[in-house]
Structure formats: C-alpha cells, structure tokens
Amino acid sequence: MIAERPSPNYDARPAGAEIDILLLHYTGMTSADAALSRLCDASARVSAHYLIDEDGAVFALVAEDSRAWHAGVARWAGQEDINGCSIGIELVNPGHEFGYRRFPEAQMAALSELCRDVLCRHAIPAHRVLGHADVAPARKEDPGELFDWATLAAAGIGLWPTESQGKDLSAAAALAGFGYDITGAGLAACATAFQRHWRPENIDGLMDDECLARLAGLLNLID
Numbered sequence: 288m289i290a291e292r293p294s295p296n297y298d299a300r301p302a303g304a305e306i307d308i309l310l311l312h313y314t315g316m317t318s319a320d321a322a323l324s325r326l327c328d329a330s331a332r333v334s335a336h337y338l339i340d341e342d343g344a345v346f347a348l349v350a351e352d353s354r355a356w357h358a359g360v361a362r363w364a365g366q367e368d369i370n371g372c373s374i375g376i377e378l379v380n381p382g383h384e385f386g387y388r389r390f391p392e393a394q395m396a397a398l399s400e401l402c403r404d405v406l407c408r409h410a411i412p413a414h415r416v417l418g419h420a421d422v423a424p425a426r427k428e429d430p431g432e433l434f435d436w437a438t439l440a441a442a443g444i445g446l447w448p449t450e451s452q453g454k455d456l457s458a459a460a461a462l463a464g465f466g467y468d469i470t471g472a473g474l475a476a477c478a479t480a481f482q483r484h485w486r487p488e489n490i491d492g493l494m495d496d497e498c499l500a501r502l503a504g505l506l507n508l509i510d
Contacts, residue, residue: 289337289401294327294348296334296356301371306351306409308373309402309444310358312419313429314338315382322379332356335375337401343393345401351408361422363415364466369422374405378430389433402444414465414509416445417484424480425472432487448485448504450497458494461502465509 300306312335314322319340325331326338326348335357338346349355357375366372378390378398390398405411418434419427440447458478463469467477475492482490485501494502 289345289347292323292327292338292346292348294334294355295329296326296332297349297353298356300352300354301368304368304371306372306374307411307415308363308369308422309405309409309411309416310369310373310375310419310422311398311417311430311434312357312375312377313380313382313431313434314377315380315384315429317381317385319344319379322377326377335377337375338377338379339394339397339401340379341391341394343391343397345397351405358419358422360426361419362468362471363417363422374409374411376401376405378434380430383428383431387431387433390430390435395435395438399439399442399444402439403442406444412509413440413444413446414505417466418480420480420483421467423472424467424476428483432483432490436484436487446505446508448501448508450500451503451507452500456499456503458499458502461499461506462494465502465506 316322326334334349334355336349336355354370355375358369361369419429437447459469459474462477478494479492486498
C-alpha cells in the first residue's frame with residue numbers, strides 16, 4: 288500500500304517530454320521523518336515522486352505526470368533536464384555523511400515492486416535505470432556502493448554487465464558513449480560513479496581492465 292504525502296515541490300513536465308529515466312537516490316538524512324519533512328517543505332524546493340522507508344513503507348509525494356525536483360544539476364547522454372524526463376525514487380538511508388549502511392531487505396523488496404509498476408507505465412530502457420551519482424558524478428554519491436544493483440537487475444530492473452573484451456576501449460569515449468558527462472564532470476568523477484554502480488568492490492576512480500570489461504559488457508547490452 289502506498290501512502291499519499293503530497294509535496295508542493297513540482298511543476299509541469301516540458302511539452303512532449305517522454306519519461307525515459309528511472310532515477311534512484313538515498314535521502315542522506317538522519318531519519319525518514321526528516322527526509323519527508325524536507326521533501327514536503329515548500330522552502331526547500333526539493334522533492335521526488337516516491338520515498339521508501341527502511342521498513343518498506345512507500346510514500347507518494349508527486350504525481351508521475353509532473354516534474355519532481357530531485358536530480359538538480361545533472362546530465363545524461365547529452366540530456367540536461369533530467370527532472371523533466373525521469374521518475375525519482377528516494378530511499379531512506381543516512382548516506383555517507385551520517386552513517387551509510389546497506390539497504391534492508393524490506394526496503395529493497397518494496398523498491399522492486401514499485402519499480403516494476405513504474406516500468407509497466409513508462410517505456411524506460413533498462414540502461415536508463417540509474418543512480419543520482421550517474422547523472423551528477425561531480426556532486427553526488429548516491430545511492431552508493433552498498434546499494435544492490437545486481438539483485439535489482441536480476442529482477443528485471445536495470446542492467447548488470449557480463450564482462451566483455453574492453454582493453455581496446457578509450458575509457459573517456461566509452462563512458463561518454465554510455466551516457467556519462469565526461470566533458471562536464473571529468474574522467475575521474477565519472478569513473479568513480481561508474482564503479483559505485485557497476486564495480487562497487489573497488490572504488491578508486493581508475494578505469495582499469497576490469498572496469499573496461501564491465502563497461503564493454505554494458506555497451507554490448509544496449510547495441
């Protein structure tokens with residue numbers, strides 16, 4: 288069951304905009320109550336379409352046909368109005384600033400169910416199920432390296448790569464070709480964001496052979 292908790296922080300999507308990104312965040316705040324309060328505070332001017340508490344409770348904040356204000360300054364595959372083309376889901380988690388921890392099973396189960404519903408309503412490609420860090424790599428870390436992207440992908444939500452030949456790839460060109468904002472954020476920030484999502488066991492900002500092989504596998508999946 289989804290509880291309604293309307294936020295005033297939204298506006299109209301651009302005319303003709305297609306919803307083709309599903310963007311996941313963590314709240315980075317000390318509690319669910321604090322996060323809900325901020326997301327529903329008109330003076331804060333931030334929101335998301337949904338928030339999921341650690342116990343699996345789901346709150347609807349902004350209607351999907353409206354533009355919620357969750358991505359901020361962001362860019363993916365040359366697109367800058369990420370809010371205009373995305374559904375934003377916030378996951379309650381204190382984040383790297385307040386004691387980052389793994390996302391509980393109940394929360395992940397609720398997320399999987401909600402994502403499946405969203406994907407039934409909108410034609411969002413698997414390679415455009417992204418984290419906030421992916422679209423804002425110079426500014427954001429969420430949902431971070433403890434988020435279980437692999438299990439989510441196994442449930443049909445997003446992608447998880449099978450490694451492929453990647454040694455001949457140019458890291459910058461390949462990351463940009465996948466969607467990362469190399470020009471604006473720089474290679475190191477984009478590499479770090481890539482690792483948080485697809486190589487979380489070793490985050491050093493360097494696109495080594497393992498990262499390139501995983502990136503090559505992702506590129507193969509979207510060819």
